[in-house]
Amino acid sequence: MKAGIGFWNILKKDIKNYYLKPPNISWGMIFPLSWTLMQLLRAPQGQAIDVKELLPGLMGMSILFGATSMLAVTITFERRGRSFERLLLAPISLSTMVLAKISGAILFGVIIAFVPVLLAACWIDLSGINWGMAFVSVVLMAVTSALLGLVIAVSAKEVFEAQTYSNFFRFPMLFLSGLFFPIERLPLLLQAVSYCLPLTYGVDMLKNAVLHTGAINIWLDLAALVGFSVLLFYICQRNIKRKWIIIR
Amino acid sequence: MNIISVKNLKKVYGDFTAVDGISFDIAQGEAFGFLGPNGAGKTSTINMLTGLSRPTAGTIRIDGIDGIKKIKKAQSIMGIVPDESNLYDEMNGFDNLTFCAALYGMGKAERQKRAAELLEEFNLKEAGDRPFKAYSKGMRRKLTIAAGIIHRPKILFLDEPTTGIDVESARQIRRLLSDLKRQGVTIFLTTHYIEDAQRICDRIAFIVKGRIVKSGTVDELLRNAGQEQVIRLTLSQGIKGIKNQFQQAFPALRIEAQSENDCLITAPERIALAPILQYLDSKGISVFEAKEARPTLEDVFVKVTGIEAGKPHKEKAGEHR
Numbered sequence: 001m002k003a004g005i006g007f008w009n010i011l012k013k014d015i016k017n018y019y020l021k022p023p024n025i026s027w028g029m030i031f032p033l034s035w036t037l038m039q040l041l042r043a044p045q046g047q048a049i050d051v052k053e054l055l056p057g058l059m060g061m062s063i064l065f066g067a068t069s070m071l072a073v074t075i076t077f078e079r080r081g082r083s084f085e086r087l088l089l090a091p092i093s094l095s096t097m098v099l100a101k102i103s104g105a106i107l108f109g110v111i112i113a114f115v116p117v118l119l120a121a122c123w124i125d126l127s128g129i130n131w132g133m134a135f136v137s138v139v140l141m142a143v144t145s146a147l148l149g150l151v152i153a154v155s156a157k158e159v160f161e162a163q164t165y166s167n168f169f170r171f172p173m174l175f176l177s178g179l180f181f182p183i184e185r186l187p188l189l190l191q192a193v194s195y196c197l198p199l200t201y202g203v204d205m206l207k208n209a210v211l212h213t214g215a216i217n218i219w220l221d222l223a224a225l226v227g228f229s230v231l232l233f234y235i236c237q238r239n240i241k242r243k244w245i246i247i248r
Numbered sequence: 249m250n251i252i253s254v255k256n257l258k259k260v261y262g263d264f265t266a267v268d269g270i271s272f273d274i275a276q277g278e279a280f281g282f283l284g285p286n287g288a289g290k291t292s293t294i295n296m297l298t299g300l301s302r303p304t305a306g307t308i309r310i311d312g313i314d315g316i317k318k319i320k321k322a323q324s325i326m327g328i329v330p331d332e333s334n335l336y337d338e339m340n341g342f343d344n345l346t347f348c349a350a351l352y353g354m355g356k357a358e359r360q361k362r363a364a365e366l367l368e369e370f371n372l373k374e375a376g377d378r379p380f381k382a383y384s385k386g387m388r389r390k391l392t393i394a395a396g397i398i399h400r401p402k403i404l405f406l407d408e409p410t411t412g413i414d415v416e417s418a419r420q421i422r423r424l425l426s427d428l429k430r431q432g433v434t435i436f437l438t439t440h441y442i443e444d445a446q447r448i449c450d451r452i453a454f455i456v457k458g459r460i461v462k463s464g465t466v467d468e469l470l471r472n473a474g475q476e477q478v479i480r481l482t483l484s485q486g487i488k489g490i491k492n493q494f495q496q497a498f499p500a501l502r503i504e505a506q507s508e509n510d511c512l513i514t515a516p517e518r519i520a521l522a523p524i525l526q527y528l529d530s531k532g533i534s535v536f537e538a539k540e541a542r543p544t545l546e547d548v549f550v551k552v553t554g555i556e557a558g559k560p561h562k563e564k565a566g567e568h569r
């Protein structure tokens with residue numbers, strides 16, 4: 001009960017202070033949207049199918065941009081301003097606190113993933129999409145992206161470091177996870193890297209849901225995503241215990 | 249019963265020992281002060297007691313709870329006021345308070361009521377809806393203290409509560425701490441102001457270079473230092489010129505020139521004044537005033553630690569050259 005009050009209020013505060021701030025919302029959407037626009041302008045007239053094909057990649061990109069960097073930056077920001085200490089001094093278990101922190105980023109990632117969907121709905125017919133599977137893959141991508149942001153937050157000391165690290169992970173993932181370029185067309189070595197990235201499985205599952213063209217078995221996708229989530233959560237827990245309690 | 253019991257507590261950063269095996273007990277309802285110069289290890293100790301950093305060695309018991317293994321349980325009865333404000337800059341005063349209360353599991357109605365009460369009590373009512381970043385230093389400190397007591401902790405930790413704020417705010421804070429003490433709250437505070445320690449604390453520990461060099465009640469500390477007699481003379485002129493002669497004439501006394509026209513006479517027992525007055529008169533120096541100087545806590549501190557309290561501790565120049 002008491003932990004519930006703490007959990008809910010941390011989540012609520014983050015949403016109010018960070019995720020609902022106009023600059024952050026636009027930052028999460030601007031890159032994916034301008035990418036779409038670019039693709040649309042390049043595409044030949046009247047080919048509706050192109051937009052639908054772009055959709056999984058766009059959603060994945062929105063999540064990656066929304067969840068990862070937001071969490072990394074806000075936590076680093078709070079640690080710099082020392083307000084993060086408040087959370088460490090409160091009688092709330094470390095895992096509850098961490099869960100509250102990543103919940104905000106996950107929620108943000110999921111919501112922002114559906115922005116391109118809403119826009120696309122004005123353009124094209126979206127029937128035939130397996131919405132249940134799409135939602136599950138979006139949630140799992142948001143979870144792994146948020147946890148990745150947390151791994152970065154634990155390592156970074158300054159806000160600019162957090163931003164640099166996020167980009168360091170984010171841009172390679174954009175190209176290697178099959179968001180826009182099919183993995184099969186990558187050199188073999190890079191393909192191997194692709195299969196080590198959680199987003200690869202998320203995007204594949206999403207392609208299955210939206211276009212029914214996934215390259216991997218969806219159960220394998222699901223298992224990989226859950227596996228990555230557990231692994232990242234474990235790494236975070238261990239690093240947090242080691243680095244955050246023994247402060248400075 | 250001791251609500252805090254610390255044994256052989258040690259904190260090592262790399263190869264630097266910041267806290268070097270300290271032990272102390274604090275009784276329920278007591279106000280205990282850590283008095284020491286910059287870098288003595290005060291904040292390091294508070295960080296270990298409140299669960300922000302892990303001790304290198306030693307044990308901590310807080311209200312019967314293992315303060316290292318069960319720290320999350322112990323934290324629920326603690327209120328913590330750090331040396332620098334750690335509230336949220338972008339949130340207003342009221343929201344900051346209610347958020348802190350929520351972290352301790354307080355219900356919505358209760359935390360809003362408490363927050364309003366505290367803003368009133370700290371004269372911050374008008375500032376309640378202003379963002380924290382717009383607060384002045386004194387206001388920030390007051391709100392941070394309010395946030396530390398909103399959940400009615402049994403133990404309150406304060407790291408230098410009166411550093412860097414004006415006299416009136418400092419007085420207000422001391423008053424508040426006395427009130428809390430009367431309500432039975434145990435207080436642990438650190439300071440480098442002797443005055444704070446003397447006014448607020450029942451018991452004081454002098455900490456220097458990570459070690460407790462002396463501790464006791466204010467009276468005990470003063471009594472121990474009070475063996476010597478000290479008389480301060482205010483003269484018509486300084487004694488610089490005749491200092492050596494003067495000292496030779498009274499070998500049993502220790503004579504020190506103080507500020508311009510003052511001198512300090514110290515002896516192991518009571519001092520007879522007439523011979524001194526006569527001697528000075530014969531040198532053409534008038535004595536305007538003779539006053540017994542009672543030892544202050546500051547004198548005790550300086551004597552025990554060899555450090556001027558409340559002033560920056562300077563390394564001796566040339567020591568490393």
Ligand SMILES: Nc1ncnc2c1ncn2[C@@H]1O[C@H](COP(=O)(O)OP(=O)(O)OP(=O)(O)O)[C@@H](O)[C@H]1O
Nearest residue numbers: 247248261264266285286287288289290291292293
């Ligand atoms: N994370 C750290 N790494 C290395 N040394 C540290 C660390 N934290 C503190 N120290 C050192 O430990 C010593 C004690 O520091 P501490 O902050 O506890 O002193 P303090 O008594 O609170 O001083 P002040 O009055 O300046 O606040 C200092 O010499 C400081 O440089």
Ligand SMILES: [Mg+2]
Nearest residue numbers: 290291331407
């Ligand atoms: Mg300090």
